[in-house]
Amino acid sequence: MQADQSNTPSTGKGGKDSPFDLLVVGGGINGVGVARDAAGRGLSVLLCEKGDLAEGTSSRSGKYIHGGLRYLEYYEFRLVREALIEREVVLNVASHLSKPLRLVLVHSPEQRPRWLIRLGLFLYDHLGGRKRIPGTTPVNIQQEWPVGLIEPSFTKGFAYYDVWIDDARLVILNARDAARRGAEIHTRTKIVAARRDGEMWQADLQDVLSGKVRTIHARAIFNGAGPWVENVLNAVEGSKTSSRVRLVKGSHIIMKKWWKGDNGFVLQAADKRIIFINPYFDDLALVGTTDIPFDGKPEDAAIDGNEVNYLIGILNRYFRKKHKADDVIHAYSGVRPLFDDDADKNASAVTRDYTFELDGVPDKTNYKPPLLSAFGGKLTTYRKLSEHALERLVPFFPHMGKSWTVGAPLPGGDIPDADLESWSREFRHAFPWLPDRLAGHYIITYGTEAATVLANAKSVADLEQHFGANFYEREARWLIQNEWARTSEDILFRRTKHGIFLTDAEKARFEEWLLERRGAA
Template sequence: MATTAHYDLIIIGGGINGAGIARDAAGRGLKVLLCEKDDLASATSSASTKLIHGGLRYLEHYEFRLVREALTEREVLLGNAPHIIWPLRFVLPHRKDLRPAWMIRLGLFLYDHLGGRKKLPASEGISFAKHVSGAPLRDGVTKGFVYSDCWVDDARLVVLNAIDANGFGAEILTRTKCVGAKRIKDQWQVALRDEETGAERQVSGRMLVNAAGPWCADLINPKNGVVQSDTKADIRLVKGSHIVVPKLFDHDYCYIFQNGDGRIVFAIPYQDDFTLIGTTDVDFAGDPAKVKIDQTEIDYLCKLASGYFKKQISSDDVVWTYSGVRPLYAGNGESENASKVSRDYTLKLEANDGVAPALHVFGGKITTYRKLAEHALQIITKQLGTRDAPWTARETLPGGDFPNASYDEALALYAGQYGWMDRGLLKRLLRAYGTRIELIVGTASKMTDLGTCYGHDLYEAELRYLIDHEWVRKIDDLIWRRSKLGLRLSAEQIAALETRLAPEKQSERVIAAQ
């Protein structure tokens, strides 16, 4: 096992926190390596409800700091990534048997004002007899409230942070597992294994970051963990599951539904033709890589949605499901209901004079990932003796440099530039890649120049870009994380794509073995 490069920072975990820290650190000039045992965003970070939000229900738990920080970040991220983040309006039907109207009004007042809202419209009360969102709802609920939050393509948010980190010089290694990490005085010696070839190599670093998400505790387990550590991980694993059904309504509003058990569930327009419903909160034990929804969760979500919508749904209507495991920082809340455990994050520094420091990332939510990374860099720069110079709040993510941060203006611009392109394809590519659409289209001047069409509107030009620039190697990377084309493609088309990707994987094995 040969020793290779030396780094300032070695990050374990390619989810949103690891990628966010890598981007921030590399942009400050630190030499960074990030290793991820699977694909980027292959676990929790691609299994969210796809929202950039303050967390309205967290106000009931008096988590004002978390809500304020999240609402502030909502405004920042909306400007940083207008291609993959955009405003939504949420409808909250009022049920006086669950929460009184005055409580909801007070909560929405705080929600409107805690985070310095500037870009999004304020909340308001509505009558369902006069509002378009009332038509799909069952009789009996006559009034409600509307407020603002934002949508995000969560998996693409991770990838864009990794792309930017890589552009600043960070080395991003997917399907590369940390199989050992120990301190030798003021250095970390880390063993990495390529999960496809089995090849191992040794790297060294001044500081280690454990951003392994639901595996963060396993990584430092004193009995069988692979990272030398004396930090205790007070982590509670909670499963959240979602279902996708054919669309239940024809407008752009989202719904947030209250339930008698104290939980809330969202129903959100999804990929034009579907409705996304979720999430559940269930304690989880086992391997997070094998998490999946169970029938009880499907029935729970279907029953709750059917209690509000005129159109009834059952498990027979579900076209897709996904589940993720949230690594929540438990503290002293082990006995609490899973839905009440804080979504805040905790950063634990492990440092002593003369030995290499480590930083452990516990908990967190996708909305506050950038702020988490900024806080992590406050600690990292102090440990490494460099200047703390925050920069990410004012810089767009790759592809997000739209004129006036406006998707509509960018769409009009590119519609003129690519007048030959199918409108639906143009809109999808611009939403996914922003101005990086130019890397995909290149010199093409007609649809046939984009190469082979593999089904729906997926062409070779896009596939080639994803392989060359976004670490796509396997079919799920392509159709469920970089896109949601798995909802559109047939089994035969997916099989053909797997065949197409096979030589790319073989090429990677040859390169890694050299």
Template sequence: MTASAPYDLLVIGGGINGAGIARDAAGRGLRVLLCEKGDLAEHTSSASTKLIHGGLRYLERYEFRLVREALAERERLMRLAPHIVWPLRFVLPHDAGLRPAWMLRLGLFLYDHLSRLRALPGSRSLRLTRDGVGAPLQPRLTRGFAYSDCWVEDSRLVVLNALDAVERGAVLRTRTAVESARREDGAWTATLYDTVTRRRDSVRAKVVVNAAGPWVGQTLLQTLSVEARPKVRLVKGSHIVVRRLYPGDQAYILQQPDRRIVFAIPYERDFTLIGTTDVPYEAGPGPVGISVEETRYLCACINRSFARSIGPDDVVWSFSGLRPLYDDAAESASAVTRDYVLDLETEGPPVLSVFGGKITTYRRLAEHVLEKLRPHLPDWKPAWTGQTPLPGGDMEEADFDRFLRRVAAQYPFLPEATARRLARAYGTRIARLLGDAASLADLGETFGGDLSAREVDYLVREERARTSDDILWRRSKLGLRTTRDEVARLGRYLSAAGLQRP
């Protein structure tokens, strides 16, 4: 881009907020450049508890606006992305030593009624000694409640937003760091560094959106040389995955003596996802891992409520991420607000920084960002993302089960589990992936699980995947079913294509 033709927006950060902002802006006709120094969703956005939810526990802190907005977005995302967002029923056992039953009933009543739409079943009381969902729990837990929220494939949500942004005209540069940016001649001039080619170039933009997640403060101070006003508070959240703990599709939300809650959720058909922790993090932003103490804590949470005990040796995988929360001076990490704060600095060409937020409300956050930037950018089209499905989500009446039946009829050679996985991951774009395939052999070499060369090629071509981790842990979770030899073979395949270095 030349000085006379800058981008309207330079978005820094390829997590859910950056991708959502880029998509919304591109769809309104703005010229957008989205830069991510690693892979899409490589950090915080792929390390969530993978829920689209209103935030039942936020009611204790009277965050009614956040809960109401999140519940409205929950209903909307079920319609716009039915392949990667689907209903999940939660069981909340009542522990007599913790919150009283009347408080739980009141909270669930509010949760049911804060949303104007009721696409999901409401809450109800349970006799755990009579209901099958109580069977995995300890006998002392005799009463409970059930309510509804949604599951989301978090990293795929990011990828689909970024993909749609590109298809609407945005430029996406992954593995490209914004090294520095300065205000010059009424615009921002940014130096970009491509970590693959190791080349630098410059671009110009009218406005910078700093959606760098855990790096938001660092980006303001060091990259943009802007004094940071609001503060970011980093909180580490970790999860563990174990072999399936119980039968059924229900999830459990477990109260803890420290007043936190921990989820146990069916995961990837054969596993249970357990999380999350809330640990204050004082070091600088970067990759993080689970600690021994966090692993023990999550195991103890399960052992406090489930009949079956687990220990650290039962953990087959774990993941951790840093949540860049807005520092509201709360005493404990778990009490820090999950609401977002947008800070606009206009002493020269504007920069807007995103603090906090949760994956459920990313779409509304993007709309609010553009509302704040309206005085600083040319006229654009009205808000549109609330009615337009994400890529692959344009299925009749948002009915995934009906769509899956069509996939099974169209591709009868696919094993049932493979058909379901591909339909979930790609929705109506499964046809772009499978093309004219008429047999499993047409899909080419396999790399463990049911990952085929044709799927790998699609992920490289359409979704910017470059490495084994991009494919096995972010575009999918097939890493749970892949051996070291298979990972190495996938790496060699990517290297032969000039992507992953051996």
């Protein structure tokens, strides 16, 4: 099923006589995860997202599927175990998007004693049943980098592994798989009102571009709107909730990479927070994140000078090369919707776990169609959150299928034995005319679907207009036709990261191409 087709309103589902089983509100990682899982269990699903898929928090993460090493300090063992198990799942079902990443934690005795870190890493190695991910090893910092990379006062450390992921593409692939299994995916569509109508929900969905309103019926609603979860509840007539989200802004900066090797670094800040410095593409570094209480509109979140200085200050404490704010070439901020447990905690200590609130009664004598809202959560645990959400809805859908997503590849992820290296060699052999970097881009972005993106192309010229860097018209058309891409930001910063590498003039030229195409449609 092509993605642009599922933006077309369906005439066969959702009416009074033929309702959807499930209306999913929110096109972030939790929403698309639930839509995919539900569609695979045989439910009819419509997902609406007021902006673009992954436009909010889900494209502004640290790009990790990780257990959450520091969560052990807060005794969140269940969450850490669940997250550690999910690392292996993602490596198997999306091996083109993900890879194990070696992280060197530089020990700073002022923050935590060495024995405590070693104990935490021992638990990290053993809680999740590692299979493909290497375990922890001690590191002599000054011997591993004898050329003077790190300040000489730091001599000890540990190397451990987590999993790198393209977060926005993980969202897109879940949405595409949901659509392949029959779900309707509607971007730029917001829920403006919902009310119970007997045993059904009646919901008004508005196209934010045209203003047109479509009324649909659904047997259940899942509210996975993340930072906007309470806004959605406000649109639902008669909804009552005691749960709240606590918004925390996290910002990252991108700089030129200043060390050799494929490893990243983990640095302990003076406030005991942990900062990650990771290789990003071929020669960039991704640094983050901050944790700042946020009380504005989530869509308005942006990095400020204090955050930049905070991250730069941590870098300069550990590395001999001294950085300054002018070294930042790109930055982004996202708002994490953490579950508010009313505890008086700093932002870093607030739980990353998730909880649900269910408003509905399955008893046929007093039936009340369900509204299930998710509070909290993180990128890593989205698949388990989806399973748990549907478990909560089983009393309302007793004939739905069983859980199935744990071993099911995402689109492009069906690489034999999840052996990306071997498959990549075969791909390059099949497309010998592709320059090395361009081939690498298609491999990690599209996996086994790369051959479909390149169908019938015999040379670079067949990829049509070159917009700059590794970006060609053929790919832009694919993203518009198959991945709900509408704007230049959809394409340049969420479906891909070409926008980081294009000049302003090249971005403007691509914007002109989009406008011309839209005018000719």
